[in-house]
Amino acid sequence: DVKVTQSSRYLVKRTGEKVFLECVQDMDHENMFWYRQDPGLGLRLIYFSYDVKMKEKGDIPEGYSVSREKKERFSLILESASTNQTSMYLCASRLTGGISGELFFGEGSRLTVL
Amino acid sequence: ELKVEQNPLFLSMQEGKNYTIYCNYSTTSDRLYWYRQDPGKSLESLFVLLSNGAVKQEGRLMASLDTKARLSTLHITAAVHDLSATYFCAGVAGGTSYGKLTFGQGTILTVHP
Numbered sequence: 001d002v003k004v005t006q007s008s009r010y011l012v013k014r015t016g017e018k019v020f021l022e023c024v025q026d027m028d029h030e031n032m033f034w035y036r037q038d039p040g041l042g043l044r045l046i047y048f049s050y051d052v053k054m055k056e057k058g059d060i061p062e063g064y065s066v067s068r069e070k071k072e073r074f075s076l077i078l079e080s081a082s083t084n085q086t087s088m089y090l091c092a093s094r095l096t097g098g099i100s101g102e103l104f105f106g107e108g109s110r111l112t113v114l
Numbered sequence: 115e116l117k118v119e120q121n122p123l124f125l126s127m128q129e130g131k132n133y134t135i136y137c138n139y140s141t142t143s144d145r146l147y148w149y150r151q152d153p154g155k156s157l158e159s160l161f162v163l164l165s166n167g168a169v170k171q172e173g174r175l176m177a178s179l180d181t182k183a184r185l186s187t188l189h190i191t192a193a194v195h196d197l198s199a200t201y202f203c204a205g206v207a208g209g210t211s212y213g214k215l216t217f218g219q220g221t222i223l224t225v226h227p
Contacts, residue, residue, distance in 0.1 A: 035217075040123070042202060043157075043217040058214065090156065100164070101206065102147055103215060105156040 003027070004106035006091050012112045019078040021109050023091030030096040032074035033103060034058075034066065037088040046089075049074055050096070081113045116141050116207040120218035127193045127225050135221045137186040137203035146179050146186040147204040147215065157202065161188075193225045 007022040025032065030051045035043040045058030047066040055066050063085060067075045078085055088110050092103035117140040127133055145164050149157040161170045163179035163186060170177050174197065176189045186203055200220045206213040
């Protein structure tokens with residue numbers, strides 16, 4: 001089974017703090033994604049990475065950056081957290097070239113910014 | 115830009131009843147995904163629909179895809195409490211297996227006695 005692990009399930013940070021959200025997958029998937037989930041808005045794509053050291057902006061990249069130095073790890077960085085970044089953050093991975101193209105999700109990281 | 119809209123957003127059902135969740139999308143997407151999310155949990159893949167006319171069934175859930183109408187449906191038959199969850203559909207712009215998934219808002223389903 002694919003396992004996508006997000007290091008922190010719950011975080012509380014203060015406005016202006018730098019925040020790192022870590023995601024690790026164990027199935028050698030090339031593609032990795034960061035989404036944020038807010039009630040009534042579904043999941044919105046922040047950034048994704050097709051492979052190591054590659055990254056592309058999603059639909060809502062403002063205020064976020066990412067790092068993909070190793071294939072299994074994709075980090076989301078909030079340089080200076082703000083209250084409107086309080087949300088659930090979901091990491092996902094996918095095998096390139098698979099027929100289905102489905103994403104496998106981690107458990108999520110719920111971030112509260114005070 | 116692909117937009118995906120689900121309706122209804124909230125669905126309260128009685129056990130034993132049938133209902134359908136609709137997923138409309140705005141541009142070509144020859145593949146469609148359905149996910150389930152239990153409270154406090156992550157998303158679990160339910161169905162992957164890869165072509166026009168595709169129909170898949172698992173237990174009391176059946177999903178279908180009509181690419182001409184740009185519509186997918188998730189039909190619930192004889193609902194039971196265990197089906198209570200949030201259901202998301204997602205499409206891929208261009209319909210490729212390597213494109214970005216765009217999600218709908220989610221439908222919160224509550225099944226009560």
